Amino acid sequence: MPRSVFSMRRHVLRLLPGVAALALAAHAPQAAAQDYPDKPVKIVVGFAPGGTNDILARLMAAKLQDKLKQAFVVENKPGANSAIGNDFVAKAKPDGYTLLVSSSGGLTTNPILMRSLPYDPAKDYEPIALLGSFPLVVTVPASLPVNNFAELVQFAKTRKDGKLDHGTPTTSFVLVAETLTEHAGLKFNHILYRGSGPVVTALLGGEIQVGVLDSPAVLQQVKAGKLKALAVTTEKRSAALPDVPTVAESGYAGYDIPIWTALMAPKGTPEPVLAKLRTAVGEILKDQDTIERMHALSLEPGNADSAALGRRITNDIARWSGVAKTANIKPQ
Template sequence: MRTPRRALLLAPLATPALAQGDWPQRPIRIVVPFPPGGATDLLGRLVADGLSTRLRQPVQVENLAGGGTVVGARAVASAAPDGTTLLLATSTTLAVAPALHRALPYDPVRDFAPIALLATVPFLLVVRADGPPDLAALLAEARARPGALAYGSAGPGTPHHLGMEMLAGMAGLRLNHVPYRGSAAALTDLLGGRITAMVVDLAPALPQLRAGALRPLAVTTAARLPDLADVPTIAEAGLAGYEMGAWQGLLAPSGTPGAVVARLAAEVLAALGTPEGTRRLASIGLAPMLRGPEEFAAFLPAEIARWAPIVQASGARAE
């Protein structure tokens, strides 16, 4: 890949180990800006295992949650650009945060060197098993009671919230947003009948889907999910052009030498780009989205531009 100009300017400041081409000489840490146990944390540990094996160097996950992922991202943005501190970021961290926060302590484009896009999080639009039978029926109910139909989310500005706001905007609806602290609490109230619908990531919804307690009306992705092949996309179900998903990518601080970025990209994509890698991603509710540094660098500004009007229309602001 072509080395960014800033990386070339900073190259003389590289450590002797980097200059000698024998990187890495010490352990690597991957900062995950979420608490342990969620899909992004599990992905971070999967990436750490793969890189540790391939680089023959310890790779550790450090959970730095807080500020809606801002705390962890800021820590990596200010870290030494030597390839030993990495960020496992999500679309919330890099694409949504600029519109959600009045001021960010980092610039998603200038302060990071993209390494690789890794995975996407499929989302479902779900109701209770005795709820509306399909998307058309849900939209009809919402139109009949403007502002009354309540939907839950994992919190303001989350994909769960913005996905429903996208749907409402495209369908010309007014809905009642009920935010929760995480998907689990929202699912509990959905099952209890206190809200009518929600957009939820696949992993936490699967047990209730398998038990028959939830009805999936549609998936938010551009294509159907292999494990739910009979569930249409929202676009197929009546809102042409609808597509929403969260994504995760690996980045280093800006100024990290291009050769190190290229090496990290090659190793992490090789680790995940196998049938076993795909299986392990699926086991934590993720789908592969394997793209290298240049594609990631082109993708990010487009995503920031795409999410800005959606966040603005939703009225969401970071607390």
């Protein structure tokens, strides 16, 4: 055998292990997606139990468990307007086994209102699905002597400093409340809590006068007569609270601000795994049982259009930046 041919064969044989390794590496994501999930998946929520993000996360966990035949476990990591939980997921191993259910606030207002935020919503996550959107509800204790939004505005003017103590679980709710104060001439003293559940407790105890809160968190207490719902922030009335007028109907035409919740994964999660999750979640959001359960909570089901979700995050950051500038709200 000529020396040149022998040398070439020997060179090829030396390369074979590397070629095989590259082939295996290229095949690994597809294999991972086929087997995914082969162990429990953690869904992190940056708020205490009881609010919309927690409720949605538990609904999705149960549905995903049924569909993908593996445990999906919700873990609450409240604090810092959900930044603690969001940052935990941003720094988690990007393998599909740590996911995030985040409010729109955690993704679009924390970057505006929080100085030195440890995560970047545009760079640290892979969008999976918009889970749902919902109105916020202007809510007061049953003992407060007001029965509609106009009376709340008048009540605020009777107070010595003209301000109402407003309980809020997240920065996005602060900005929505600020749009209310701009339209109606109200003044709020914002008090931050670790979730919507604790704000509801504060309302029931008379510690605060008003909460602009996610509808699922207040429905039970409103229907029980322990809290009063004065208005919703969306253009249309809530199916779960059909007798509660919109802010627009209360005298502020054009007012329409929904809040939303999304499912995200750490940046770098393999695309085949993301595709499997998007397909599963997309099917769940179209399931009639899911739709009925979400409507009962005043939630509008979302979709698994991850590109649209990415654009929404970018657009909402720009929108809320304008609100914060108008209200002269500085990052803290």
